[in-house]
Amino acid sequence: MRRARLLRRAALLALASATLALGAPTPAGATLETLRRSLGNILFAPFDVATSPVSAGTALYTNLQQTDDPRWMRIAFSVPGYVWVLGVQIGGGAIREIAGLLELVPGLALLGFDADLDPLFEPVERNDALLDLETRPLRVKFGINYLAPPSPAHDADDSR
Numbered sequence: 001m002r003r004a005r006l007l008r009r010a011a012l013l014a015l016a017s018a019t020l021a022l023g024a025p026t027p028a029g030a031t032l033e034t035l036r037r038s039l040g041n042i043l044f045a046p047f048d049v050a051t052s053p054v055s056a057g058t059a060l061y062t063n064l065q066q067t068d069d070p071r072w073m074r075i076a077f078s079v080p081g082y083v084w085v086l087g088v089q090i091g092g093g094a095i096r097e098i099a100g101l102l103e104l105v106p107g108l109a110l111l112g113f114d115a116d117l118d119p120l121f122e123p124v125e126r127n128d129a130l131l132d133l134e135t136r137p138l139r140v141k142f143g144i145n146y147l148a149p150p151s152p153a154h155d156a157d158d159s160r
Contacts, residue, residue, distance in 0.1 A: 038104045
């Protein structure tokens with residue numbers, strides 16, 4: 001009985017400490033960018049995988065239009081090329097999910113500081129996507145073309 005009361009008091013003390021620590025004011029310069037990017041990657045990477053058939057087709061079509069290969073070669077390699085590009089797109093979505101999970105803990109740790117972690121996976125930040133919408137809580141971006149070089153528009157926006 002006495003041990004149960006002691007455990008209950010310890011649990012209440014731990015809960016009160018955690019509440020105070022989480023509710024404590026943070027410095028005015030605190031930033032959420034790492035956490036936003038992490039949560040965006042975690043939430044939207046499955047949509048990258050789900051839209052990979054469309055984004056793979058778009059990427060393949062764009063790349064075939066920009067190549068100087070003969071027409072017969074572009075036709076002959078379109079089916080195996082699509083299978084390969086589809087695998088790259090699915091793999092890119094999986095790596096995005098992993099990068100989001102790896103950035104979650106540092107994002108939480110950096111909440112009270114004026115610091116950010118550089119992106120672990122640059123294509124998410126800099127490549128074109130089927131949907132790219134900047135909202136206040138999260139950047140909604142999926143259907144990323146993982147084969148394309150970074151867009152010049154995104155290079156101009158890059159402040160680093």
